[in-house]
Amino acid sequence: MGYDLDRFEQQVDEEFICPICCMVLEDTVEAPCQHVFCSGCINQWLDRESNCPSCRERVVQSDLRPGPRSLRNLLGKLEIKCDFGREGCRRTVKLEHLAAHIRECDYNPRKMVKCTKGCEMELQSCQMSAHSCVKDLRKLVDELRTEQKRMFEEFKTALSKKEAEMSQLQNRVEQMLRITGASQNEATIQYRVLNITSLNGMVLSHGVFVQNFEWKIKAKHFLKNYGNETTNPSRSLGFYLCCHEKLGSRTWRCTADVELRLISQKDGVKDIVERFQRDFTSESFFDSWGIPNFIRWDELMDPARGFIKEDSILLEVRFRMI
Ligand SMILES: [Zn+2]
Ligand SMILES: [Zn+2]
Ligand SMILES: [Zn+2]
Ligand SMILES: [Zn+2]
Numbered sequence: 001m002g003y004d005l006d007r008f009e010q011q012v013d014e015e016f017i018c019p020i021c022c023m024v025l026e027d028t029v030e031a032p033c034q035h036v037f038c039s040g041c042i043n044q045w046l047d048r049e050s051n052c053p054s055c056r057e058r059v060v061q062s063d064l065r066p067g068p069r070s071l072r073n074l075l076g077k078l079e080i081k082c083d084f085g086r087e088g089c090r091r092t093v094k095l096e097h098l099a100a101h102i103r104e105c106d107y108n109p110r111k112m113v114k115c116t117k118g119c120e121m122e123l124q125s126c127q128m129s130a131h132s133c134v135k136d137l138r139k140l141v142d143e144l145r146t147e148q149k150r151m152f153e154e155f156k157t158a159l160s161k162k163e164a165e166m167s168q169l170q171n172r173v174e175q176m177l178r179i180t181g182a183s184q185n186e187a188t189i190q191y192r193v194l195n196i197t198s199l200n201g202m203v204l205s206h207g208v209f210v211q212n213f214e215w216k217i218k219a220k221h222f223l224k225n226y227g228n229e230t231t232n233p234s235r236s237l238g239f240y241l242c243c244h245e246k247l248g249s250r251t252w253r254c255t256a257d258v259e260l261r262l263i264s265q266k267d268g269v270k271d272i273v274e275r276f277q278r279d280f281t282s283e284s285f286f287d288s289w290g291i292p293n294f295i296r297w298d299e300l301m302d303p304a305r306g307f308i309k310e311d312s313i314l315l316e317v318r319f320r321m322i
Contacts, residue, residue: 007024019035
């Protein structure tokens with residue numbers, strides 16, 4: 001719908017009139033036949049018809065283009081009275097400045113104003129008389145809280161979905177390892193122990209499966225007497241191979257050739273290697289075999305010895321079931 005002719009002080013030229021609403025063009029668009037209309041008017045027309053209301057040539061909505069620039073420029077220079085004349089605004093502005101004036105017009109009930117009673121909330125001026133700072137701020141807090149709750153629930157749902165996916169994948173990996181492990185009778189586990197200087201107690205590597213047993217490396221900061229100095233020779237690295245079978249399985253026994261290796265991380269330094277053959281049995285649920293004093297702790301911690309690098313050591317176990 002165009003602008004009411006009453007709002008213009010001068011006589012408005014015929015070419016600025018929309019042939020549909022017979023008012024001054026608002027948001028001008030042009031059909032391929034070069035007839036121009038208000039965007040609102042012609043779109044409404046084309047909802048029902050497929051032709052130009054002036055010349056009946058075929059037109060559809062996607063044919064419409066913005067009106068000619070020269071026409072729009074001339075329209076923009078027309079002087080128009082403010083929308084809120086009836087409310088008391090006496091201003092007349094160029095049509096091209098009307099939108100900017102409306103936003104700022106003091107008679108516009110939807111003009112955004114800042115509360116001066118203390119809360120500084122932005123409100124439409126018509127809402128200001130009913131506004132109470134405390135009540136409206138509380139409402140805002142409640143709205144934010146609801147939004148936050150909703151986001152939190154969404155996040156929780158997404159997270160638990162990902163967790164379920166992860167554990168499913170984890171199970172598949174374990175299954176695959178069991179399948180490949182079942183046919184195999186030897187394996188090598190390599191394990192980099194990070195933050196070795198602060199190792200307190202023991203750590204376990206990832207598991208590998210050989211003939212349905214799960215095998216892991218265990219590294220332990222071994223103390224003969226608790227509370228000694230770090231340099232005390234009674235501290236050592238315990239290095240073990242653990243054989244771990246699932247609960248509920250029947251009595252079992254196996255024999256394996258084992259090689260424990262502390263890998264050198266410095267050129268010219270040899271690995272420390274220990275080999276032995278052991279029986280592993282179901283007697284203890286979580287059985288481990290190894291050497292409690294594989295290397296003295298102070299030697300292990302000495303960078304010059306070549307086994308510690310960037311606070312990590314590298315352990316390897318090769319074993320073969322007999
Ligand atoms: Zn119109
Ligand atoms: Zn036409
Ligand atoms: Zn005004
Ligand atoms: Zn307020």
